[in-house]
Amino acid sequence: MTTSHTSDTNGAAAPEGQDESVRAELSRLRESIDNIDAAVVHMLAERFKCTQQVGHLKANHHLPPADPAREARQIARLRELAENARLDPAFAEKLLNFIIAEVIRHHETIAKSS
Numbered sequence: 492m493t494t495s496h497t498s499d500t501n502g503a504a505a506p507e508g509q510d511e512s513v514r515a516e517l518s519r520l521r522e523s524i525d526n527i528d529a530a531v532v533h534m535l536a537e538r539f540k541c542t543q544q545v546g547h548l549k550a551n552h553h554l555p556p557a558d559p560a561r562e563a564r565q566i567a568r569l570r571e572l573a574e575n576a577r578l579d580p581a582f583a584e585k586l587l588n589f590i591i592a593e594v595i596r597h598h599e600t601i602a603k604s605s
């Protein structure tokens with residue numbers, strides 16, 4: 492049996508009649524993705540505002556840039572939150588470690604310049 496297909500701009504085939512509804516669904520989902528990405532950027536910006544202040548506090552009081560015990564507690568907490576939210580805990584841990592590494596880099600820069 493053959494099905495009639497039309498092509499989208501990427502050349503991918505889509506059954507006729509579904510084109511418009513698929514496009515509308517994709518567009519609706521992408522609007523939400525864009526809103527979520529914007530929220531992530533704003534939340535990260537706020538987090539870095541806080542961690543910058545922590546960096547200055549630590550530098551002023553000669554405290555080390557990294558706090559591995561605090562990090563271990565955060566990772567355990569985030570992994571549990573992720574599990575409850577059905578997000579891969581390994582991914583949540585990797586993401587937090589990535590962010591924390593950047594924060595520590597900032598703290599080292601602050602400590603050197605103070």
Ligand SMILES: C=C(O[C@@H]1C=C(C(=O)O)C=C[C@H]1O)C(=O)O
Nearest residue numbers: 542545556557558561562591594
């Ligand atoms: C922000 C801090 O500094 C570092 C960065 C952390 C973070 O980004 O959450 C956590 C622990 C520290 O290694 C802190 O000590 O609270």
